[in-house]
Every structure is written in C-alpha cells, then in structure tokens.
Amino acid sequence: MALDLAADPVELTAALVDVPSVSGNETALADAVEHALRAQARHLEVVRNGNAVLARTNLGRDSRVVLAGHLDTVPINHNLPLRRTGEGEDLVLHGCGTVDMKGGDAVMLHLAATVTEPRHDLTFVFYDCEEVEATRNGLGRIERELPEWLRGDLAVVCEPSNAVVEAGCQGSIRVEVSTNGRRAHTARAWMGVNAIHGAGEVLRRLAEYEARQVDIDGCVYREGLQAVRIGGGVASNVVPDECVVTVNHRFAPDRSPEQAEAHLREVFSGFDVRVTDMAGGALPGLAHPVAEEFAAAAGGKPVAKLGWTDVARFAALGMPAVNFGPGDPSLAHTREENVPAAHIRRCAEVLARFVSA
Numbered sequence: 001m002a003l004d005l006a007a008d009p010v011e012l013t014a015a016l017v018d019v020p021s022v023s024g025n026e027t028a029l030a031d032a033v034e035h036a037l038r039a040q041a042r043h044l045e046v047v048r049n050g051n052a053v054l055a056r057t058n059l060g061r062d063s064r065v066v067l068a069g070h071l072d073t074v075p076i077n078h079n080l081p082l083r084r085t086g087e088g089e090d091l092v093l094h095g096c097g098t099v100d101m102k103g104g105d106a107v108m109l110h111l112a113a114t115v116t117e118p119r120h121d122l123t124f125v126f127y128d129c130e131e132v133e134a135t136r137n138g139l140g141r142i143e144r145e146l147p148e149w150l151r152g153d154l155a156v157v158c159e160p161s162n163a164v165v166e167a168g169c170q171g172s173i174r175v176e177v178s179t180n181g182r183r184a185h186t187a188r189a190w191m192g193v194n195a196i197h198g199a200g201e202v203l204r205r206l207a208e209y210e211a212r213q214v215d216i217d218g219c220v221y222r223e224g225l226q227a228v229r230i231g232g233g234v235a236s237n238v239v240p241d242e243c244v245v246t247v248n249h250r251f252a253p254d255r256s257p258e259q260a261e262a263h264l265r266e267v268f269s270g271f272d273v274r275v276t277d278m279a280g281g282a283l284p285g286l287a288h289p290v291a292e293e294f295a296a297a298a299g300g301k302p303v304a305k306l307g308w309t310d311v312a313r314f315a316a317l318g319m320p321a322v323n324f325g326p327g328d329p330s331l332a333h334t335r336e337e338n339v340p341a342a343h344i345r346r347c348a349e350v351l352a353r354f355v356s357a
Helices: 009-017 027-040 098-114 138-145 186-191 200-208 257-267 289-298 311-316 341-355
Strands: 045-049 052-056 064-070 083-085 092-094 121-127 154-157 171-180 213-216 219-222 224-232 242-251 272-279 321-323 338-340
Touching: 009 092, 009 098, 009 341, 027 045, 027 052, 027 098, 027 121, 045 138, 052 138, 064 098, 064 341, 092 098, 098 121, 098 338, 098 341, 121 138, 138 311, 154 289, 154 311, 171 257, 200 224, 200 242, 242 257, 257 272, 289 321, 289 341, 311 321, 338 341
Parallel strands: 064 121, 064 154, 154 321
Antiparallel strands: 045 052, 052 121, 083 092, 092 338, 171 242, 171 272, 213 219, 224 242
16 A cells, blocks of 8 residues: 655545554554655665664754654454544544554654654654553564664654643553452351451542642643452352452652552552552653753643653653644544544644754
C-alpha cells in the first residue's frame, strides 16, 4: 500500500487506519511506513528494527527532538473499515486506531516528509507492540539494540491528549494484599478462621484512603488507590483459608516506584503485601528550555497526564518528555474510537511551527 506523506494528515490518518495492525501483526503497516519514508523523505536516515521504523535528520543542530508513536492497536472490535461523519471542520474519523494512535502517527509522518530543514535535529520512532505486555514493547528493544536513536533534548510522544500538552505521567504499581485463615467445614465454622472476612479491614482502609493531589510545575497529578480484584475460597462448604485483594495505585511522579511501594506497605501494615507490577512515572520537565519552547508553541496551559505512557521510558533516559497528540484519550481502546479532523490539523500545525526554521 502506498502512503502519500505530503497529503493532508487527515487523509493520511484514514489511510493508516485502514491497514489493520493489531499488536504483533504490524508488518504490513511497518512495510508501508518504511517504503514511504525511504521514497518520500530522502533527507532522512531510515532504519528498520523488527516492526519498528526509525528515521532522523543529521544536520548538526544544537538540539534534537525525538517524536515517538506506536503503530499497533488493540484488537479490532467491529470498528473497521474507517467511517466518516460530518464535513469540513466538523469532519470526524471513526475506527480502530483513530485515537490510539494513528492520528498521531500521521502527524509525525507528514512532518517527517514536509519539514526538510528543521531548526532542531529530528528523530522519528514508529514502534511496535505498545498495547501488550511491557516486555514486548518495541521501545525496549530499540533501547537495547539502537540506544543512540532514542537520545535527544526533548521527547514528544504523540499519544492522544486532546491536542494539548500533557506533561509527564503517573507511575503505577499493582500489589496483592493477602489475608490468611484456617480451613474448616462450614457446618463447624467455629473451628476455622475465615480469610475473606479478614479482608474487611483491607477494604476499610481502601474506602477511607485519601489520595494526594500533587502540583508539579503547575500540573496537578491526582493519585488513586483502588481494589481491582478480590478472590478466595476453594469450595462452597469450606471456610476459606486465604483471600487476596489486588490493588492498583497510580502515584504522582514526585515519588519513585520504591517510595510508592513503601507507602503501600505502610497503608497495609500488618498484611502480606506482594508487588506484581510497577512502572515509574515521569516528571513534567517543563523547565527545560526545549520543553518550555514547545509548551509555548502549543499554547494553552499544560496539564498532568493522568495515566502511564511511554514518556516514562524517555524520562528514565534523562530527557524531558510530553504527550501531545490528536484525540480524546478516554476513547482509546473503545469500540467508539473517533478523532476530530480539527485535532489532527492542529497537532500538525503546532509541531510544524515548533520544528521549522
């Protein structure tokens, strides 16, 4: 399939959406992206890494901006092929990947082909397997195999952000809080200890928990602590001897994962706590000159990213990172995914203005 990178980025979005690319099946789209970049953006160095495609300028500028977007989507949910509603400025594109995140990919591809003399050196990273377990994320593979391609002074991850700057991101930790008891026949329940009943104290602490709101660089991160699963018992006539409450904590980026873990162990003092997953957040970094310049180019007031994105991977490499892309993030992964054409055009205009000489 041929992609016209110089076309209206709205039409480029539509073309990308109509190439299914569920995680692990990005080959066709990666092939199309690679072919288009090699043919239409000859000013860029282009390399292929698995189903990731990377391209960059090498102009010797004083600073480098990395733009990143994943090519994969969640499984299709009766929402392909692409559908359109409205016209002109009211045009809306509907379909799997319109929000998360082929609108952002289209903006990046358009920029890669049409801005040939940027005032910052530019790196474009189109990667695979973002929507599945972290061990398969293409950025992790690129960091191991081509680390120099992820270095820069600012990273812009074009995830959906309602076309405004969402700075940094929250961290996330998941733990299992366990209670123990003693099995007995329910006809002689007094001879046992019910572990599910013992979980009542865990639930009480969760219900009474007051989450922090943390202001960092003018961005307010709202934390959360929620039970997301509970399980226990082996049979309907047996007093259960174990109950496990799975808890997810979203924490502000002023805390490290280790500090978040210590906080949860304090909250659930007296219980067995086992960490099953954790990922650090990313500070907004808006005081960095290049990040400050980008925020000014985008206009409006940057807001906190309430969720985890791959900006955290770039922050861990020591560079400021922001989310900036078309679409409402609350529609990501839903059957109703849709993106306004106006969002796509605004993001393209902002990024072109920021990087152009």
